[in-house]
Amino acid sequence: MDKFLARELFAIVYDKKNSGFNNIEVYLEGWIKTNRNNGSIGFIEFNDGTTFKNIQIVYDKTKVKDFDKLSKLATGEAISVIGNFVLTPNAKQPFEIAAKEIKSIGTCPEDYPLQKKRHSFEFLRDIAHIRPRANTFNAVNRVRNALAMAIHTYFQDNGFMWVHTPIITSNDAEGAGETFNVTVGKDASKFFGKPVCLTVSGQLHVETFAMAFRNVYTFGPTFRAEESHTTTHASEFWMVEPEIAFADLNDDMKVIEASLKFCIDYVIKHCPDEMNFFNTMIDKTLLTRLNHVLNSEFKRLDYTDAIKLLEKAVADGYKFENKNIKWGMDLQTEHERYITEHVVKGPVFIINYPKDIKAFYMRLNDDGKTVAACDLLVPQIGELVGGSQREERYDILKEKMDKLGNTKGLEWYLDLRKYGGCPHAGFGIGFDRLLMYVTGMANIRDMQPFPRTPGSIKY
């Protein structure tokens, strides 16, 4: 008798190679989701972790030895099952397992927190070690895995090299954003000879590799020590940061659009059951919205024109919380959403932001006032991706850095402009936020295996 995984049984059915498999004997191991019976026949909803869908195990009082004992198997219990794989073309599920023998591998007492009822996400966050077994988090983690592999697949297939930029660093990419300090013992600078912190971005380091390998990307954890208690901020999160040599802002936006569409399409195709679950249980507009993105050409709008549109909206009586629209301001989410939802009605790049509200490494435009930056705005979220062409001109960059006072310690970054420098561009995607967007889930704490936010670290 062969050992099977649930996903292999489903594959047999969906590959339509099933005729030869009907009534073969199989051996399965997994966990009980529910167990009920009508006195003569019992039904176990069974999941072995390899599929989102459950398998129905049927045990018949006339065919198993210990019906009464089996009827007491608990939700959450680990079991092994020997039974016949039976196609059920007229039933809701495509097949079932007619059990011959069911054994308990690991019991599950009555205080198991995941009893059969709806639990709030808040409650589940408090049992993060049990949470992956709940339906929603089964789906979240499957899509997280698929989305991560979509990232790798897109960039590898397009010749980008994955670079493991360092987590512990003495440089701070943005100059903004609070950082976590890393210490050993009491003296902060003892171990590495200088104070170090957790990286907020791998961009500066990965630019080094773009100057050797042309197309590269980071994909790893980054950190912000901000006391933010919002649904979209975490202290630890994964970022994707591609960097492209011999590229300008236009090239950058082409890669952003293509990679994003690829990832959305990949997840819809690789996780149909999970995406239907989210579309049914979490956000009924989800698939419509994602398909709209897939079929939209991403528009482009100059920051200066965006400001004019927002000024007009205020004049027309549109109710922003911040109505004080003026050139030079940072757009808030309400402004971004107005533009992408009400004006463009789809994804839009805002480009050429005022230099003073953007990072030092962004390339100064000829107007002397704006930089070659782009933020991708999408309906319901606002900003999803931020990118820019990098300042490749040594003198202009050095002057900026000297003014900012961050030249010291970043001489190596300037060297990239001195020795065979070239126009280059890149962008950053917050992976956990992208996962929120793709699943329709509303809280970043529900995206991460063990979320880290201020004041909370149980695991």
Add this chain to the structure above:
Amino acid sequence: MDKFLARELFAIVYDKKNSGFNNIEVYLEGWIKTNRNNGSIGFIEFNDGTTFKNIQIVYDKTKVKDFDKLSKLATGEAISVIGNFVLTPNAKQPFEIAAKEIKSIGTCPEDYPLQKKRHSFEFLRDIAHIRPRANTFNAVNRVRNALAMAIHTYFQDNGFMWVHTPIITSNDAEGAGETFNVTVGKDASKFFGKPVCLTVSGQLHVETFAMAFRNVYTFGPTFRAEESHTTTHASEFWMVEPEIAFADLNDDMKVIEASLKFCIDYVIKHCPDEMNFFNTMIDKTLLTRLNHVLNSEFKRLDYTDAIKLLEKAVADGYKFENKNIKWGMDLQTEHERYITEHVVKGPVFIINYPKDIKAFYMRLNDDGKTVAACDLLVPQIGELVGGSQREERYDILKEKMDKLGNTKGLEWYLDLRKYGGCPHAGFGIGFDRLLMYVTGMANIRDMQPFPRTPGSIKY
């Protein structure tokens, strides 16, 4: 005229679809490795970062306007090239570019540290931001990328889910190993409400996911704050930690052997030029050794039998630095290498180690003295992979943890045995050490984009 990448041109040649491409005009961008001329014809070794091999650009005084200027283009300079793609079936390189126009994109002054001569690895470590452009590090980073994708490919194809276990943690998996503290401001426990550190292993956290998804793996950075100044220790390194539910030590070893062989085979197939480089320039036994591993069945040897073999070796006069062989000791690298190189002459799992020298979570064997652990030893390295079956019996694990004093804060880990627990097993591979093994390189500082070791953090 089409914009091409070097890898596309090589693919044209190797796919043998080349006849239609001969003499087509192409546009390339990249960097000069060397530039020489004989007065009438110039030759540029050109690399655009997309291949390990260089492309030869030929510029002929009679065909380009500015021969003298071109002859002064410097090593390291970024250029664009318009020229004809010409097949050269009788030459060393399969094609060359007959230049029509070459433009400088970014100059490179004479103090460029990568002039054409052999540089020591020590020197290159000190210019980590330029180092990726050196031949050896071009190869190292290409193989690093391929090996990372080999890991993902093997585990994804075998139904394992990638889990992003947290970096910041309040738990310390091994109980051993110094950790880095993470702080904000002066009060260590202010931000998260308790002291936290950088993870030394994702294993305990990922076991949680094995209990929901059966087959899972971590692949991410881990940290050790040890003052080790060896060639194999880094403060920050990537680990792969698969975890398998419904599995024992035998299942574990099967996955270790299969995944390792897959990864070696993948790298040899995906990076033939790079691997030939390492085999020629770094370690002339490399490919022989790796192919031997591919064709070996990994042997298994009980720790107790290994001790007997070592005792016999000492009795026979074999010169170990530590000759004090006795049951219960931790094997040192010299002992491990003796067994794998002189006794087994190939990869070997040492199994069933004394419980007192192994981690608390390893499953106690029936003898009450040993645990179901395995270390994979390979020639020239010693230990490459460590794994174990996990203790799934609640009472035995709790007693161990109570004795060790680490129960508090790890109640959630015990819960995995209380609620539907099952036999499970897993292992850990130090990714950077695996890369050393696969490339034949001798220092972990040369494996990482920006290595972190005690006393050293320039970038």
